[in-house]
Amino acid sequence: MSYVSIDRPVDGVAVLTLDRPERMNAMSFDVMVPVRDQLVALGHDNSVRAIVITGAGRAFCAGADQESAGRPPHTEGLARPGYALRSLDLLEDVIGTIRRLHQPVIAAVNGAAIGGGLCLALACEIRIASPAAYFRAAGINNGLTASELGLSYLLPRAVGSSHAADLMFTGRDLMAEEAARIGLVSRLADPVLEEAIAIGARIAELSQPGIELTKKSLHAGTAAGSMESYMPVEGIGQLYLRLLTDNFEEATRARKEGRPARFRDDLPR
Ligand SMILES: C/C=C/C(=O)SCCNC(=O)CCNC(=O)[C@H](O)C(C)(C)COP(=O)(O)OP(=O)(O)OC[C@H]1O[C@@H](n2cnc3c(N)ncnc32)[C@H](O)[C@@H]1OP(=O)(O)O
Numbered sequence: 014m015s016y017v018s019i020d021r022p023v024d025g026v027a028v029l030t031l032d033r034p035e036r037m038n039a040m041s042f043d044v045m046v047p048v049r050d051q052l053v054a055l056g057h058d059n060s061v062r063a064i065v066i067t068g069a070g071r072a073f074c075a076g077a078d079q080e081s082a083g084r085p086p087h088t089e090g091l092a093r094p095g096y097a098l099r100s101l102d103l104l105e106d107v108i109g110t111i112r113r114l115h116q117p118v119i120a121a122v123n124g125a126a127i128g129g130g131l132c133l134a135l136a137c138e139i140r141i142a143s144p145a146a147y148f149r150a151a152g153i154n155n156g157l158t159a160s161e162l163g164l165s166y167l168l169p170r171a172v173g174s175s176h177a178a179d180l181m182f183t184g185r186d187l188m189a190e191e192a193a194r195i196g197l198v199s200r201l202a203d204p205v206l207e208e209a210i211a212i213g214a215r216i217a218e219l220s221q222p223g224i225e226l227t228k229k230s231l232h233a234g235t236a237a238g239s240m241e242s243y244m245p246v247e248g249i250g251q252l253y254l255r256l257l258t259d260n261f262e263e264a265t266r267a268r269k270e271g272r273p274a275r276f277r278d279d280l281p282r
Contacts, residue, residue, distance in 0.1 A: 017047040018069075019055070022210050025062040025217025027055050028121075034070025040104060040129050041078035042085040049107045056114045062221060063213035064114065066137060067121040067206050068130075076128025076151055077104075101161075104129055108162050111136040112232060115225045117216055121209035122146040122198065128155075132162035135171060138228060139212060142198040143205040146189040154184035170235055172197050220260045220276040226250040 016033040029051055031038035038044065055061050068074055077100070088096035111118050111133075120126075120137035128151035134140050150168070153159040159181035169177040172195045180187055192198045202208030216224055230247050237243035255261055260276045267274035 014043075015047065016041075016044040017051055019051055023214050023217075025060065026065065026210055026213035027058075027061045027063075028065045028067065028206070028210065029055070030067050030069050031074055032069040034068075034072070036078065036080060037072035037075035037125060037127075038068040038070070038130070039075045039078040039080070040133075041081050042100070042103065044078075045103055045107055046086075049103065049110055052107070052110045052114060056110070056116065062116055062217035062224065064116050064118045065121050065206070065209045065213055066111075066118060066133070067209065068123055070124070071145075072124040072130070073120070073122045073126040073146065074130030074133050075125055076130045104132075104162055108132060108136045115228065117224060117228055119209045119212055121205045122148075123205055125149075127151045129162055132164050132167070135167040136163065138231065139209075140198040141200040141202055141205055141209055141212070142189045142192060143203055144189050144201055146192070146198075146205070148180075148187040148192055148197060149184060150181045151184055153181065159184065218273075220254070220258065221278045222258065223254055223260065223276075226254065 016031065018030045018032050020028045020030070022028060029048065031044060031048065033039070033041070033044055052064070055064055085096055085100060088099050091099065117139060118137040119139040119141065120134040122134050122140060122142040124143065124145055125147055126134045127149045131148050131150060134148070150159040150164060152161050152164075159165075164181070165177075168180065172180075176195045179185075187197065189198070189201055193201050200208065230250055233246065234243050237246075258276075258278055260274070260278070263276060264274045
């Protein structure tokens with residue numbers, strides 16, 4: 014039984030669906046090990062230029078699996094704190110994998126995104142939501158800390174420290190419209206998956222190294238100590254593509270000729 018499916022609805026775009034709707038796509042080992050492995054495999058597939066993550070059924074992802082009976086696989090001989098840590102390691106690995114992929118990842122949030130599900134959405138570079146979606150920093154409701162899987166790093170950067178604190182201290186539900194208003198998601202769309210695939214298709218048309226370097230600099234720039242120290246790094250990326258591809262000249266020609274640019278990323282000078 015596989016709880017993850019991969020589709021290729023259009024050239025260059027892969028859709029990974031968490032597919033355990035009866036458990037609201039909660040993050041059990043048997044869901045998240047294949048999620049991690051499939052993401053790594055998509056990362057090595059050069060025909061995939063953008064990845065969409067969504068959930069089957071009513072939820073995007075209900076966070077940590079609260080119903081798994083017994084011991085997760087590969088944890089024989091470990092006491093409970095030991096296998097709880099292994100479970101966290103796996104989820105952190107998924108979040109880190111998304112950030113390390115060279116392709117942009119788009120969260121198509123179709124319903125509840127709770128606890129780790131919120132973190133999964135936040136790890137994606139682009140988040141869009143269905144009007145039915147809602148979000149909850151649920152760790153605090155479960156007697157734990159709301160800080161998990163990068164939330165205290167990612168959420169304030171997405172919505173600002175005041176909104177992040179409001180959500181993390183109260184564990185309240187953030188409905189789709191408010192999520193769009195405070196910038197947690199960039200668009201609301203119905204059907205959300207169709208819109209996410211269209212965004213992926215647009216990305217797939219563009220220069221691949223340009224997109225890859227943009228992803229790297231988006232993350233490095235967010236973490237940089239100062240704009241002045243970071244601008245030269247951005248500049249090196251620009252120069253690298255300017256010197257190694259013909260894309261800038263092609264974009265200029267295309268603009269003058271009133272046609273879409275045809276980027277070729279395989280032109281060594
Ligand atoms: C490191 C990471 C930490 C974390 O992620 S902490 C956060 C852990 N997650 C949660 O606290 C969420 C708990 N779940 C809920 O609050 C609600 O559920 C939802 C908001 C997700 C959905 O509510 P509704 O639409 O009313 O559906 P329903 O009847 O509660 O759930 C449908 C079925 O899904 C199962 N389910 C829901 N969440 C989880 C989960 N996290 N782990 C395992 N199963 C879950 C339920 O039990 C139920 O199943 P059945 O129909 O057999 O009663």
